Amino acid sequence: MTLKKLAVTFALGSMALVTVGATSVFAQSHVNSPDVALGTPSLESTVSHVGDLTGNAESGKRLYRRYCIGCHGPDGNGLGMNAAWIDPKPRDFTEATFKCRSTPTGTLPTDEDLFNAVTRGFVTTNMPSWRPLTPQQRADLVAFVKTWSPRWAKEKPGTPLNIPVETPITIESILHGRQLFQKLECWKCHGPQGHGDGPSANTLTDSKDNPIRPYDFSSGSRFMCGVTNQDLYRIFMTGLDGSPMPSFADVVKLDEAWDLVHFLRTLQPLKSQEADLWQTYKAAHGADIKPIGPDAAAGGQ
DSSP: OOHHHHHHHHHHHHHHHHHTTIIIIIHHHHHTSTTOOOOOOSSSOOEEEETTEEEEHHHHHHHHHHHTHHHHOTTSSSOOTTGGGOSSOOOOGGGTOOSSOSSOTTSBOOHHHHHHHHHHOOTTSSOOOOTTSOHHHHHHHHHHHGGGOTHHHHOOBOOOOOOOOOOOOOHHHHHHHHHHHHHTTTHHHHOTTSSSOOTTGGGOBOTTSOBOOOOOGGGOSOBTTBSSHHHHHHHHHHOOTTSSOOOOTTTSOHHHHHHHHHHHHTTSSSOOHHHHHHHHHHHHHGGGOOOOSTTSOTTOO
Protein backbone atom coordinates (compact mmCIF):
# COMPACT_ATOMS: atom_id res chain seq x y z
CA MET A 1 0.00 0.00 0.00
CA THR A 2 1.38 3.43 -0.94
CA LEU A 3 1.86 6.16 1.63
CA LYS A 4 -0.93 8.18 -0.01
CA LYS A 5 -3.39 5.28 0.15
CA LEU A 6 -2.41 4.60 3.74
CA ALA A 7 -3.14 8.21 4.69
CA VAL A 8 -6.54 8.15 2.97
CA THR A 9 -7.46 4.85 4.59
CA PHE A 10 -6.50 6.17 8.00
CA ALA A 11 -8.50 9.38 7.45
CA LEU A 12 -11.62 7.51 6.35
CA GLY A 13 -11.31 5.11 9.23
CA SER A 14 -11.01 7.99 11.66
CA MET A 15 -14.07 9.71 10.18
CA ALA A 16 -16.10 6.52 10.44
CA LEU A 17 -15.07 6.13 14.05
CA VAL A 18 -16.20 9.64 14.85
CA THR A 19 -19.48 9.27 12.97
CA VAL A 20 -20.51 5.85 14.20
CA GLY A 21 -20.13 6.21 17.94
CA ALA A 22 -18.58 9.59 18.46
CA THR A 23 -20.05 9.95 21.90
CA SER A 24 -18.67 6.66 23.14
CA VAL A 25 -15.79 4.87 21.40
CA PHE A 26 -13.87 7.87 20.06
CA ALA A 27 -14.27 10.05 23.13
CA GLN A 28 -13.40 7.25 25.53
CA SER A 29 -10.15 6.38 23.73
CA HIS A 30 -9.15 10.01 24.23
CA VAL A 31 -10.01 10.42 27.89
CA ASN A 32 -8.43 7.12 28.89
CA SER A 33 -5.03 8.73 28.37
CA PRO A 34 -3.43 9.74 31.67
CA ASP A 35 -2.00 12.84 29.96
CA VAL A 36 -5.37 14.44 29.32
CA ALA A 37 -5.87 17.42 31.63
CA LEU A 38 -9.10 19.22 32.29
CA GLY A 39 -9.26 22.98 32.28
CA THR A 40 -9.76 24.96 35.47
CA PRO A 41 -13.40 25.00 36.56
CA SER A 42 -14.94 28.24 37.80
CA LEU A 43 -15.76 26.64 41.14
CA GLU A 44 -13.42 24.46 43.16
CA SER A 45 -16.15 22.09 44.23
CA THR A 46 -19.90 21.69 44.32
CA VAL A 47 -22.36 19.05 45.43
CA SER A 48 -25.70 17.98 44.05
CA HIS A 49 -28.78 16.80 45.87
CA VAL A 50 -31.10 14.41 44.07
CA GLY A 51 -33.59 12.69 46.34
CA ASP A 52 -31.54 10.84 48.96
CA LEU A 53 -28.35 11.08 46.88
CA THR A 54 -25.57 13.60 47.40
CA GLY A 55 -23.35 14.00 44.37
CA ASN A 56 -19.62 14.64 44.75
CA ALA A 57 -17.81 16.80 42.17
CA GLU A 58 -14.46 15.04 42.58
CA SER A 59 -16.04 11.69 41.71
CA GLY A 60 -17.95 13.37 38.90
CA LYS A 61 -14.70 14.76 37.49
CA ARG A 62 -13.38 11.28 36.81
CA LEU A 63 -16.64 10.32 35.12
CA TYR A 64 -16.59 13.51 33.03
CA ARG A 65 -13.09 12.67 31.77
CA ARG A 66 -14.22 9.15 30.94
CA TYR A 67 -17.53 9.87 29.20
CA CYS A 68 -18.10 13.58 28.50
CA ILE A 69 -14.87 15.34 27.56
CA GLY A 70 -14.94 14.19 23.93
CA CYS A 71 -18.03 16.31 23.20
CA HIS A 72 -18.26 18.91 25.98
CA GLY A 73 -14.53 19.54 26.01
CA PRO A 74 -11.77 19.79 28.65
CA ASP A 75 -13.03 23.26 29.57
CA GLY A 76 -16.73 22.38 29.66
CA ASN A 77 -17.47 24.84 26.87
CA GLY A 78 -18.84 22.38 24.32
CA LEU A 79 -15.65 22.41 22.22
CA GLY A 80 -14.60 18.80 22.61
CA MET A 81 -12.72 16.99 19.84
CA ASN A 82 -15.98 15.51 18.53
CA ALA A 83 -17.90 18.80 18.48
CA ALA A 84 -17.05 19.61 14.87
CA TRP A 85 -19.03 16.57 13.69
CA ILE A 86 -22.00 17.04 16.01
CA ASP A 87 -25.21 18.88 15.17
CA PRO A 88 -26.74 20.33 17.26
CA LYS A 89 -23.60 21.32 19.13
CA PRO A 90 -22.77 20.03 22.63
CA ARG A 91 -23.92 22.08 25.61
CA ASP A 92 -21.59 24.83 26.86
CA PHE A 93 -21.65 24.31 30.64
CA THR A 94 -19.78 27.56 31.32
CA GLU A 95 -22.94 29.53 30.46
CA ALA A 96 -25.19 27.42 32.73
CA THR A 97 -28.00 27.78 30.19
CA PHE A 98 -30.10 24.63 29.93
CA LYS A 99 -33.06 23.75 27.76
CA CYS A 100 -34.77 21.15 29.94
CA ARG A 101 -35.80 22.64 33.25
CA SER A 102 -38.72 22.64 35.63
CA THR A 103 -37.82 26.24 36.54
CA PRO A 104 -38.84 29.56 34.92
CA THR A 105 -37.02 30.82 31.85
CA GLY A 106 -33.75 32.56 32.65
CA THR A 107 -33.21 30.70 35.91
CA LEU A 108 -30.91 27.84 36.85
CA PRO A 109 -32.35 24.33 36.73
CA THR A 110 -32.63 22.15 39.80
CA ASP A 111 -30.15 19.35 40.44
CA GLU A 112 -32.96 16.93 39.67
CA ASP A 113 -33.49 18.61 36.28
CA LEU A 114 -29.85 17.99 35.37
CA PHE A 115 -30.01 14.45 36.74
CA ASN A 116 -33.07 13.75 34.57
CA ALA A 117 -31.28 15.17 31.52
CA VAL A 118 -28.26 12.91 32.05
CA THR A 119 -30.55 9.94 32.64
CA ARG A 120 -32.89 10.56 29.71
CA GLY A 121 -30.53 11.90 27.06
CA PHE A 122 -31.78 14.15 24.27
CA VAL A 123 -33.68 12.84 21.30
CA THR A 124 -32.51 14.06 17.84
CA THR A 125 -29.06 14.87 19.29
CA ASN A 126 -25.85 12.93 19.96
CA MET A 127 -26.44 13.07 23.70
CA PRO A 128 -27.33 9.50 24.74
CA SER A 129 -29.11 8.25 27.82
CA TRP A 130 -26.65 7.50 30.62
CA ARG A 131 -28.86 5.00 32.43
CA PRO A 132 -25.98 2.46 32.38
CA LEU A 133 -24.31 4.64 35.03
CA THR A 134 -25.56 4.17 38.58
CA PRO A 135 -27.82 6.85 40.10
CA GLN A 136 -24.93 7.86 42.37
CA GLN A 137 -22.60 8.29 39.40
CA ARG A 138 -25.15 10.44 37.61
CA ALA A 139 -25.55 12.59 40.72
CA ASP A 140 -21.74 12.94 40.86
CA LEU A 141 -21.69 14.06 37.22
CA VAL A 142 -24.32 16.71 37.99
CA ALA A 143 -22.14 18.01 40.83
CA PHE A 144 -19.11 18.30 38.56
CA VAL A 145 -21.00 19.91 35.66
CA LYS A 146 -21.98 22.71 38.05
CA THR A 147 -18.30 23.57 38.68
CA TRP A 148 -17.95 25.00 35.17
CA SER A 149 -20.03 28.13 35.79
CA PRO A 150 -19.82 30.74 38.58
CA ARG A 151 -23.59 31.16 38.34
CA TRP A 152 -24.01 28.18 40.66
CA ALA A 153 -22.21 30.10 43.44
CA LYS A 154 -24.13 33.33 42.88
CA GLU A 155 -27.66 32.14 42.09
CA LYS A 156 -30.12 29.60 43.34
CA PRO A 157 -32.23 27.44 41.03
CA GLY A 158 -35.62 28.86 40.16
CA THR A 159 -38.79 27.63 41.82
CA PRO A 160 -40.09 24.62 39.88
CA LEU A 161 -43.27 25.09 37.89
CA ASN A 162 -46.38 23.75 39.61
CA ILE A 163 -48.17 21.84 36.87
CA PRO A 164 -51.95 21.81 37.44
CA VAL A 165 -54.09 18.71 37.06
CA GLU A 166 -54.64 17.95 33.40
CA THR A 167 -58.01 19.07 32.03
CA PRO A 168 -60.26 16.51 30.27
CA ILE A 169 -59.26 15.48 26.76
CA THR A 170 -62.19 16.58 24.59
CA ILE A 171 -62.64 17.68 21.00
CA GLU A 172 -63.39 21.18 22.33
CA SER A 173 -60.01 21.21 24.06
CA ILE A 174 -58.25 20.04 20.90
CA LEU A 175 -59.98 22.65 18.73
CA HIS A 176 -59.08 25.43 21.15
CA GLY A 177 -55.49 24.19 21.20
CA ARG A 178 -55.48 24.34 17.42
CA GLN A 179 -56.63 27.95 17.61
CA LEU A 180 -53.79 28.71 20.03
CA PHE A 181 -51.30 27.04 17.67
CA GLN A 182 -52.47 29.49 15.01
CA LYS A 183 -52.77 32.54 17.29
CA LEU A 184 -49.35 32.08 18.91
CA GLU A 185 -47.84 31.50 15.45
CA CYS A 186 -46.32 28.17 16.48
CA TRP A 187 -46.69 27.13 12.83
CA LYS A 188 -44.06 29.67 11.72
CA CYS A 189 -41.37 27.41 13.16
CA HIS A 190 -43.03 24.02 13.55
CA GLY A 191 -45.01 24.19 10.30
CA PRO A 192 -48.79 23.93 9.72
CA GLN A 193 -48.65 20.14 10.15
CA GLY A 194 -46.03 20.21 12.91
CA HIS A 195 -43.25 18.80 10.70
CA GLY A 196 -40.67 21.39 11.73
CA ASP A 197 -40.83 23.02 8.29
CA GLY A 198 -42.41 26.41 8.97
CA PRO A 199 -41.32 29.51 7.01
CA SER A 200 -38.94 30.52 9.82
CA ALA A 201 -37.41 27.07 10.32
CA ASN A 202 -34.35 27.62 8.13
CA THR A 203 -33.47 30.93 9.81
CA LEU A 204 -33.39 29.78 13.43
CA THR A 205 -30.22 29.85 15.52
CA ASP A 206 -29.45 29.08 19.14
CA SER A 207 -27.90 31.42 21.72
CA LYS A 208 -24.44 30.76 20.24
CA ASP A 209 -25.59 31.50 16.67
CA ASN A 210 -25.52 27.86 15.61
CA PRO A 211 -28.32 26.76 13.24
CA ILE A 212 -31.07 24.86 15.05
CA ARG A 213 -34.13 23.02 13.78
CA PRO A 214 -37.59 23.21 15.36
CA TYR A 215 -39.09 20.00 16.69
CA ASP A 216 -40.85 17.74 14.17
CA PHE A 217 -43.92 16.29 15.91
CA SER A 218 -44.23 13.59 13.26
CA SER A 219 -40.90 12.09 14.35
CA GLY A 220 -42.33 10.00 17.19
CA SER A 221 -43.29 10.06 20.85
CA ARG A 222 -40.15 11.61 22.40
CA PHE A 223 -39.80 15.32 22.97
CA MET A 224 -36.55 17.10 23.78
CA CYS A 225 -37.41 16.99 27.47
CA GLY A 226 -39.63 13.95 28.01
CA VAL A 227 -42.54 11.90 26.72
CA THR A 228 -45.64 12.65 28.82
CA ASN A 229 -48.33 15.30 28.51
CA GLN A 230 -46.91 16.85 31.68
CA ASP A 231 -43.46 17.03 30.05
CA LEU A 232 -44.92 18.76 27.00
CA TYR A 233 -46.84 21.21 29.20
CA ARG A 234 -43.62 22.03 31.07
CA ILE A 235 -41.68 22.62 27.84
CA PHE A 236 -43.76 25.50 26.56
CA MET A 237 -44.45 26.98 29.99
CA THR A 238 -40.74 27.15 30.89
CA GLY A 239 -39.32 27.47 27.38
CA LEU A 240 -36.12 25.88 26.10
CA ASP A 241 -33.46 28.38 27.19
CA GLY A 242 -30.64 28.84 24.69
CA SER A 243 -33.01 28.10 21.81
CA PRO A 244 -35.65 30.15 19.92
CA MET A 245 -38.40 28.29 21.83
CA PRO A 246 -39.71 30.85 24.38
CA SER A 247 -41.73 30.43 27.52
CA PHE A 248 -45.46 31.00 27.08
CA ALA A 249 -46.13 31.28 30.82
CA ASP A 250 -47.07 34.97 30.49
CA VAL A 251 -49.13 34.43 27.36
CA VAL A 252 -51.21 31.30 27.90
CA LYS A 253 -53.53 30.66 30.83
CA LEU A 254 -52.71 27.60 32.93
CA ASP A 255 -55.75 25.58 31.87
CA GLU A 256 -55.53 26.72 28.24
CA ALA A 257 -52.03 25.32 28.03
CA TRP A 258 -53.55 21.83 28.34
CA ASP A 259 -55.60 22.57 25.22
CA LEU A 260 -52.39 23.19 23.31
CA VAL A 261 -50.93 19.95 24.69
CA HIS A 262 -53.98 18.02 23.50
CA PHE A 263 -53.78 19.50 20.00
CA LEU A 264 -50.04 18.87 19.67
CA ARG A 265 -50.63 15.20 20.43
CA THR A 266 -52.79 14.99 17.28
CA LEU A 267 -49.72 15.92 15.20
CA GLN A 268 -47.89 12.76 16.24
CA PRO A 269 -48.16 9.46 14.34
CA LEU A 270 -49.30 7.66 17.47
CA LYS A 271 -52.37 5.90 18.77
CA SER A 272 -53.79 8.20 21.45
CA GLN A 273 -57.07 9.46 22.82
CA GLU A 274 -56.36 12.87 21.29
CA ALA A 275 -55.65 11.39 17.86
CA ASP A 276 -58.80 9.25 17.92
CA LEU A 277 -61.00 12.25 18.79
CA TRP A 278 -59.38 14.37 16.08
CA GLN A 279 -59.70 11.73 13.36
CA THR A 280 -63.38 11.21 14.20
CA TYR A 281 -63.99 14.96 14.09
CA LYS A 282 -62.15 15.37 10.77
CA ALA A 283 -64.19 12.57 9.20
CA ALA A 284 -67.41 14.40 10.05
CA HIS A 285 -66.33 18.05 9.67
CA GLY A 286 -63.32 17.99 7.36
CA ALA A 287 -64.78 20.50 4.91
CA ASP A 288 -65.27 23.06 7.70
CA ILE A 289 -61.73 22.89 9.10
CA LYS A 290 -59.74 25.98 8.17
CA PRO A 291 -56.07 25.52 7.31
CA ILE A 292 -53.33 26.57 9.70
CA GLY A 293 -50.95 29.19 8.37
CA PRO A 294 -50.74 32.77 7.11
CA ASP A 295 -54.08 32.69 5.32
CA ALA A 296 -56.11 31.18 8.14
CA ALA A 297 -58.79 33.39 9.67
CA ALA A 298 -58.12 34.23 13.29
CA GLY A 299 -60.16 32.04 15.59
CA GLY A 300 -60.94 29.50 12.87
CA GLN A 301 -61.00 25.78 13.52
